[in-house]
Amino acid sequence: MEKTIKLFATLRDLTGKKTLDVPFEDGQTVRQLIEDLATLEPNLHNEIINEDGEMTGLVHILVHGRNVDWLNGLDTTIKETDIVT
Numbered sequence: 482m483e484k485t486i487k488l489f490a491t492l493r494d495l496t497g498k499k500t501l502d503v504p505f506e507d508g509q510t511v512r513q514l515i516e517d518l519a520t521l522e523p524n525l526h527n528e529i530i531n532e533d534g535e536m537t538g539l540v541h542i543l544v545h546g547r548n549v550d551w552l553n554g555l556d557t558t559i560k561e562t563d564i565v566t
Contacts, residue, residue, distance in 0.1 A: 482506065484559070486518060487566040492529075492540060496522050505559070511542055512555035514565065530555075542566070 484505035488496060503517045519526035531537045535555070542549045545563040549555065559565060 482561070484514065484565060486514070487564070489566065490540075492525060495524055495528065505561075507561040508558055510555065511544065511549050511557045511559060511565075514559060515542075515555070 482505050483502040486501045486503055488499060488501060493499060501518060501521060503514060503521060505514065505517075515526070515529055519529075527537075528539055529537060529542075536542070536550075543564075543566045544552065544557055544559055549557045
């Protein structure tokens with residue numbers, strides 16, 4: 482299954498795309514989704530994740546309209562029905 486990720490601002494500029502389809506399994510984490518995203522678009526990884534494996538703060542990730550910083554961060558679980566931006 483795939484999850485369509487909506488891209489804005491910097492990430493859209495880097496990819497030249499509004500969305501990316503990323504391999505997805507129900508219940509995976511934001512961290513796993515980012516790793517899959519980085520496989521498709523390697524230049525995005527450093528914009529999202531720093532050397533310590535934490536978010537850089539350069540972009541915001543929303544799961545079903547809620548910033549993951551206010552959820553479980555990169556360990557936030559994503560459901561099939563969630564929209565990720």
